[in-house]
Amino acid sequence: MTSATASWRFREPGVLPGFPLAFGFTVFYLSVIVLIPLAALVVRPWEGGWEPVWRVLSDPRTLAALRLSFGAAAVAAVVNAVMGLIVAWALVRYDFPGKRLLDAMVDLPFALPTAVAGIALTAIYAPNGPLGAWFADMGLQIAYTPRGVLIALIFVGLPFVVRTVQPVLEDVDREVEEAAETLGAGAFQRARLVILPAVAPALLAGCGLAFARAVGEYGSVIFIAGNMPLRSEIAPLLIIIQLEQFNYAGAAAIGLAMLVLSFIILLILNIIQGRLVRRSAP
Amino acid sequence: MSRAARLSPGRGWAPLIIGLATAWMALIVLLPLGTVFVEAFRRGGMAFLEAFRQPDTWAAVRLTLVVAAIAVPLNTVFGVAAAWCIARFEFKGKNLLVTLIDLPFSVSPVISGLVWVLLFGAAGWFAPLMQDLGVQVIFTTTGLVLATVLVTLPFVARELIPLMQEQGADEEAAAITLGAGGWTTFFTVTLPNIRWALLYGVLLCNARAMGEFGAVSVVSGHIRGRTNTLPLHVEILYNEYNFVGAFAVASGLAGLALFTLLIKSGLEWRYAGELAATRRR
Amino acid sequence: MLGRREVLLGSGALVLAGCSPQQEPEPGARLLNVSYDPTRELYQAYNPRFDAEWRRQGHPGVTVEQSHGGSGRQARSVIDGLAADVVTLALAGDIDQIAKRGLIATGWEKRLPFNSAPYTxxxxxxxxxxxxxxxxxxxxxxxxxxxxxxxxxxxxxxxxxxxxxxxxxxxxxxxxxxxxxxxxxxxxxxxxxxxxxxxxxxxxxxxxxxxxxxxxxxxxxxxxxxxxxxxxxxxxxxxxxxxxAEPSVAVVDRVVDQKGSRAVAQAYLEFLYAEPSQVLVGEHYYRPRNPVAAARFATRFPTxxxxxxxxxxxxxxxxxxxxxxxxxxxxxxxxxxx
The missing domain is CATH 3.40.190.10 (Periplasmic binding protein-like II)
Structure with a gap:
């Protein structure tokens, strides 16, 4: 419209119509569905001042629950990074019977309702379940311990690493790899020097997604966790328990703490990822 | 695909890596899936069918469909609108908008339910207003829909934004320049270009909407036959010692998941190019 | 182009058509009984009996919906707006919590016999x-x-x-x-x-x-x-x-006054004390208050x-x-x- 050399402009001009409508609707919808509700989460805990928030967050039970949720999510993310890389590797680099099926199965944890996964995993890993009995013979209890939580979180995080690493692995420059092979680099050397640096940013991103999903996971965990305070009780369950005890501020405080912690961790992962990308791109 | 085999380095490792990948997937994914069906049929087909003979189960099916039928179209319209302004226009604060759209992914489902209680519960911000209006949100279908909408908000938008960014605005700009109206351009140019990605996003959104547990668990009053969605019904049956029933209903949901995957894989194989933008992220 | 669009719109309509909004209204009253965990089977059996009794008294039928969970949690759901006509909870204390917030009149435990606990x-x-x-x-x-x-x-x-x-x-x-x-x-x-x-x-x-x-x-x-x-x-x-243990029951005054369901809600709880109901209570392993019913199950419940x-x-x-x-x-x- 006007010449825009100096004036600040909210939007660059173009021929396409519909911006006010689309933008207005998007912002309105986001406000109603995401912003206002989350604002409640951010504001509500402080209604009674600092003290109640502090009391909830310094409670050993809350700390244990947060530690379990974040700790188990981190371990699950690492396990998923390793195994996800292997699965992605198999899917990208090799042809074998049933490959398409395997590829399709990767998304199952994403599509399967979490409660369904929860009761199935519990049936498998309970002391009287098929795998649970086997582990029990070895003196290892899986279900109703933090190990059960870990299994559930590995399940829900599986697709994220595979699906972020897969396309990158497809794009790794094969010529560089072949050159390395011609130069006599062994399989391990090639993996370490050529493939890993290229895949690392995507791997980290996948880890971040798996982690974020696992931290907040509820449905698949509560059936298998045993929900023992201080030991196998996850933070989302504690939110529900606070709510059941009619402690809105406490529930919101734990929710807010989870949100802030996740945000910080994802931010750090993002920064590392940015560095990795810069380093691998000369 | 076959090019992969020819070029793959370290062929000697192939059996090990394939074996490891297959074993892992069998352990982590196939075993739980198989367990659902095995447990569902543990006492035979009649016991399995019994769960589907109860009116409560059908009420749960109906409610799940109603919630998804409201939540998914809402998020579809939102996804298209968001993608239109993000992929077709340059404006200040775009990155912030994209981040906000992704936000529900990193929020625990329980929190996605909790926030509605904070707003509309008895001690919620809008409680007095709701009481004056005589409207109840928490423990009703409305509450279930709100929680589901929040959890599944990003799916469609996330599929469309990268695709539309990659496709660029040239075709639409040409249509507009030639005198086509905005809606005509959208329906005849944009929509055909994004249709598969749109379907893909709707599919994922729907699968998640029908399977959501944590968020709806917070806002449902667990009233059998009224505010009980299928995943919640699974939990209730499980708590009533009706394990076969719980797994029978669960197997229905698992069937839905498998169906979703089937269509999704079909789309990916047939329209790999049109979906590539999303997968490459 | 048009064909494809129609396919998309058509499939959307199909999704919508698959879910007609709510079931057709049933005749008669609807009650919501918010209860605690172990009463699931009892009320599942009791609700049709009450429906029959209510019809016998010349009313249209009544559909009773159930919600179960931990008693304290259920009380809080009612406080939070779960529109229960009656609460049948594990203990009087939980109903007191609801009464404290004004949903149930104080002195509720005096409104029915035996401290409003029809079974123990x-x-x-x-x-x-x-x-x-x-x-x-x-x-x-x-x-x-x-x-x-x-x-x-x-x-x-x-x-x-x-x-x-x-x-x-x-x-x-x-x-x-x-x-x-x-x-x-x-x-x-x-x-x-x-x-x-x-x-x-x-x-x-x-x-x-x-x-x-x-x-x-x-x-x-x-x-x-x-x-x-x-x-x-x-x-x-x-x-x-x-x-x-005296699991108590009460009509939620605010809800029934809003819905106009006080009569049927009250009758629902009172019928719990009737002899056939008390036998049912005993069959579901609760100790009946009614002496005749209690005598029938005397061997089941040790003193x-x-x-x-x-x-x-x-x-x-x-x-x-x-x-x-x-x-x-x-x-x-x-x-x-x-």
Whole structure:
């Protein structure tokens, strides 16, 4: 419209119509569905001042629950990074019977309702379940311990690493790899020097997604966790328990703490990822 | 695909890596899936069918469909609108908008339910207003829909934004320049270009909407036959010692998941190019 | 182009068509009974009986909807707006909580006979078949190596009865005092490996998941567990002493006044006291109030020494001292970790 050399402009001009409508609707919808509700989460805990928030967050039970949720999510993310890389590797680099099926199965944890996964995993890993009995013979209890939580979180995080690493692995420059092979680099050397640096940013991103999903996971965990305070009780369950005890501020405080912690961790992962990308791109 | 085999380095490792990948997937994914069906049929087909003979189960099916039928179209319209302004226009604060759209992914489902209680519960911000209006949100279908909408908000938008960014605005700009109206351009140019990605996003959104547990668990009053969605019904049956029933209903949901995957894989194989933008992220 | 668009729109319409909005309205009244965990089977059987009775009295039929969960949690849902016409909870204290927020008129417990508790129960032990750990009485629960399953007293009504029964047993022993009772209950919760939010969750943990040596359970829940899950797997041990659990019922005044369902809600609760209902109550392993019905099930329910909640000073005091935030339970439970 006007010449825009100096004036600040909210939007660059173009021929396409519909911006006010689309933008207005998007912002309105986001406000109603995401912003206002989350604002409640951010504001509500402080209604009674600092003290109640502090009391909830310094409670050993809350700390244990947060530690379990974040700790188990981190371990699950690492396990998923390793195994996800292997699965992605198999899917990208090799042809074998049933490959398409395997590829399709990767998304199952994403599509399967979490409660369904929860009761199935519990049936498998309970002391009287098929795998649970086997582990029990070895003196290892899986279900109703933090190990059960870990299994559930590995399940829900599986697709994220595979699906972020897969396309990158497809794009790794094969010529560089072949050159390395011609130069006599062994399989391990090639993996370490050529493939890993290229895949690392995507791997980290996948880890971040798996982690974020696992931290907040509820449905698949509560059936298998045993929900023992201080030991196998996850933070989302504690939110529900606070709510059941009619402690809105406490529930919101734990929710807010989870949100802030996740945000910080994802931010750090993002920064590392940015560095990795810069380093691998000369 | 076959090019992969020819070029793959370290062929000697192939059996090990394939074996490891297959074993892992069998352990982590196939075993739980198989367990659902095995447990569902543990006492035979009649016991399995019994769960589907109860009116409560059908009420749960109906409610799940109603919630998804409201939540998914809402998020579809939102996804298209968001993608239109993000992929077709340059404006200040775009990155912030994209981040906000992704936000529900990193929020625990329980929190996605909790926030509605904070707003509309008895001690919620809008409680007095709701009481004056005589409207109840928490423990009703409305509450279930709100929680589901929040959890599944990003799916469609996330599929469309990268695709539309990659496709660029040239075709639409040409249509507009030639005198086509905005809606005509959208329906005849944009929509055909994004249709598969749109379907893909709707599919994922729907699968998640029908399977959501944590968020709806917070806002449902667990009233059998009224505010009980299928995943919640699974939990209730499980708590009533009706394990076969719980797994029978669960197997229905698992069937839905498998169906979703089937269509999704079909789309990916047939329209790999049109979906590539999303997968490459 | 057009064809494709139609396909898309058509499939959307299909999705919408698959779900007609709500079922057609049924004739007659609808009641929502918000109850606690172990009454699921009882009310499932009672609701059609009441419907028949209501019709017999010349009314159109009544559909009763049920919601179950930990008693404390259910009370809070009602406070939070769950539109219950009647609440049938595990203990009077939870209904008091609802009354405190003005949804139920005070003095509700006087509106129906027997403190508005149409049936009673008690707390017993459920042990593994053959009672391998030799659990007979409350002190046996804290023997070395015994694992006890109970739900969380913060959210479950049954768990509060469990807690009080344990407390009461310690009090009545020679030299018993608040201090010894506190020590006993503290030690007891050290033996608890899993704390579910409701009685039903605990039963599942014990019977289905095979965790723990003894389940502290409602008598009716224990009978039901033996019947449904573990004939030959678990057995009931009745301790010499326990507590008289009085699950209370009340009409939620604010809701029924809004909905205009007071008459049917009131009748729903009153019919619980009728003799056929009382027999039904006994069939579902609750102890009937009606003497005729009680006589029919006399052999089923052993007599034992029972305290009542009044012996502990009433729910208001008990709730305040033991279960409110910062109460005794918080103090004894929090540090007992590992």
């Amino acid at each position: 129960s008690t707390i017993v032990f459920l042990v593994r078949q053959g009672n391998p750990k030799g659990i007979r009485d409350w002190p046996d629960l804290i023997k070395e190596g015994v694992q006890v399953i109970t739900p969380n007293p913060k959210t479950s009504g049954g768990a509060r009865w469990n807690y009080l029964a344990a407390w009461g047993d310690a009090l009545r022993r020679p030299g018993g005092s608040a201090a010894t009772a506190r020590a006993f209950v503290t030690e007891l919760f050290r033996h608890v490996p899993v704390l579910d939010t409701g009685a039903r969750g605990s039963t599942t943990t014990f019977v289905q998941r095979g965790i723990g040596d003894v389940l502290l359970a409602w008598e009716n829940e224990a009978f039901l567990a033996v019947e449904e899950l573990g004939p030959g797997k678990v057995e009931i041990v009745v301790p010499p002493y326990s507590i008289l 034992l020494e029972l305290s009542t909640i009044a012996d502990f000073g009433g729910w208001q005091q008990v709730q305040q001292i033991h279960f409110d935030d910062g109460g005794v339970f918080d103090a004894i439970y929090q540090p007992s970790r590992r």
